[in-house]
Amino acid sequence: MEESDRDLIGRLARGDREALGPLMERHYRRLYRLSLSYLRDPDEALDAVQEIFVKAFQNAARWDGGAEVGPWLTRIAVNHSIDRYRRGRRRLAAETPLDEEAGDRDARLTTGDPSPERRVLGREVGERIASALRSLPERQRAVFVLRHYDELALEDIARVLDMSLGTVKSSLHRAVHRMRERLEGLR
Amino acid sequence: MRPWRHRGWRRRTGLLALGVLEGRAADEARAHVDGCARCAEERAGLRQALELAALDPVRTAEPPLGMPALLARVNARLDAAAAARSPLAWRPAWLLPAGALAASLAVLLLLRLPHPPSTTRSTPAVVAPAQVAVPEDVLGRMERTVTRAQTARYLDEAQDLLLTVAAPRPCARQSRRVDMEQEAERSRELLARRALLVGTSGQDVASARPVLRDVEYVLREVASLPSCARERDLQAIQREVSRRNLLMKIDLMTRELKG
Numbered sequence: 001m002e003e004s005d006r007d008l009i010g011r012l013a014r015g016d017r018e019a020l021g022p023l024m025e026r027h028y029r030r031l032y033r034l035s036l037s038y039l040r041d042p043d044e045a046l047d048a049v050q051e052i053f054v055k056a057f058q059n060a061a062r063w064d065g066g067a068e069v070g071p072w073l074t075r076i077a078v079n080h081s082i083d084r085y086r087r088g089r090r091r092l093a094a095e096t097p098l099d100e101e102a103g104d105r106d107a108r109l110t111t112g113d114p115s116p117e118r119r120v121l122g123r124e125v126g127e128r129i130a131s132a133l134r135s136l137p138e139r140q141r142a143v144f145v146l147r148h149y150d151e152l153a154l155e156d157i158a159r160v161l162d163m164s165l166g167t168v169k170s171s172l173h174r175a176v177h178r179m180r181e182r183l184e185g186l187r
Numbered sequence: 188m189r190p191w192r193h194r195g196w197r198r199r200t201g202l203l204a205l206g207v208l209e210g211r212a213a214d215e216a217r218a219h220v221d222g223c224a225r226c227a228e229e230r231a232g233l234r235q236a237l238e239l240a241a242l243d244p245v246r247t248a249e250p251p252l253g254m255p256a257l258l259a260r261v262n263a264r265l266d267a268a269a270a271a272r273s274p275l276a277w278r279p280a281w282l283l284p285a286g287a288l289a290a291s292l293a294v295l296l297l298l299r300l301p302h303p304p305s306t307t308r309s310t311p312a313v314v315a316p317a318q319v320a321v322p323e324d325v326l327g328r329m330e331r332t333v334t335r336a337q338t339a340r341y342l343d344e345a346q347d348l349l350l351t352v353a354a355p356r357p358c359a360r361q362s363r364r365v366d367m368e369q370e371a372e373r374s375r376e377l378l379a380r381r382a383l384l385v386g387t388s389g390q391d392v393a394s395a396r397p398v399l400r401d402v403e404y405v406l407r408e409v410a411s412l413p414s415c416a417r418e419r420d421l422q423a424i425q426r427e428v429s430r431r432n433l434l435m436k437i438d439l440m441t442r443e444l445k446g
Contacts, residue, residue: 021258028250033245046257054264057265126243148240149246177233
């Protein structure tokens with residue numbers, strides 16, 4: 001019988017690294033996309049996923065046995081992505097014109113589509129969305145990403161981000177309006 | 188309708204477009220939007236924005252690395268983190284095998300050095316080494332093996348260092364800085380060893396030269412860091428390692444060198 005996520009975290013807490021494989025297998029794609037949607041850089045996102053599982057292993061002993069594993073990993077991912085994003089912004093502000101480097105990163109997100117037209121559209125959409133996301137304040141950005149990319153219920157978003165449901169709703173509302181403003185004219 | 192009341196509906200219209208309203212709240216919002224042209228326009232605009240956002244390629248992006256490789260990297264980071272916490276973390280683990288390699292090299296050199304003409308022929312024990320007949324091709328193979336083993340070990344240790352660099356400790360003396368003292372020192376040691384690697388300009392490790400160049404470049408960057416380094420400087424190095432796919436290249440090259 002397949003082990004549950006809780007069993008796997010229990011094994012990690014006892015220092016059993018063999019449990020990492022099945023846990024990663026179940027969650028790494030989702031966490032990669034979540035990190036990527038936040039960081040918009042495949043290399044950074046890949047690095048973030050590795051760090052998320054390192055942290056999961058290191059903190060497994062402190063995991064609250066009553067909590068769900070998925071949201072717990074999501075919380076690690078979001079906190080890690082926010083932290084990386086902040087550091088990245090500071091670095092970019094100091095080193096590179098934002099749009100130049102961001103454009104380069106966004107261009108790398110749109111590979112794999114066989115149709116040139118769709119690739120161009122995908123690239124344009126990706127760049128505009130990245131730019132729109134960058135314009136959001138941190139909390140709105142996190143709420144939007146969790147809702148739109150991870151498709152979490154509002155209650156789960158509230159738990160992951162340690163916010164009230166009302167705050168999640170108002171943040172999401174503001175985020176969507178801002179996204180709309182920034183994406184206007186794309187079609 | 189008074190503006191403040193409409194603002195309340197505006198929020199609900201947004202949530203309706205997002206599909207997060209349920210039951211009575213959703214019914215009420217729908218009923219309002221149906222009778223309010225401004226709200227209907229708002230909902231249509233928001234839906235369009237969300238449809239556009241749904242086209243974001245990130246939603247279906249695949250990690251550029253497969254699970255086995257990713258798992259190996261996570262395990263390597265955990266090893267590095269454990270080693271960094273260990274009081275023996277910075278013991279020169281390479282000393283013993285490097286010593287063995289140095290001894291092998293010394294034997295090889297002794298065997299290859301032209302011996303001075305013997306002035307006396309009365310002591311066979313003295314002339315014995317000169318009489319050891321090691322075929323040239325055997326010597327060549329031994330040298331090749333030693334060079335490749337040394338290079339592989341050097342790359343292995345450089346990889347360990349780069350993994351440690353990926354999980355820095357905060358600097359105790361300065362906030363928002365990371366402690367790079369040991370890593371910088373270790374990089375200098377590795378660079379010194381790199382300079383002593385013999386035979387890397389020959390054909391024996393020709394395929395490793397690009398990786399060696401990359402590793403050397405990154406080690407120089409790490410070696411130049413102050414003991415309490417700025418996070419962004421370290422991140423620039425980490426990005427460089429990532430951009431060059433250095434850890435993966437080292438892995439592949441080390442395996443190739445070890446045969």
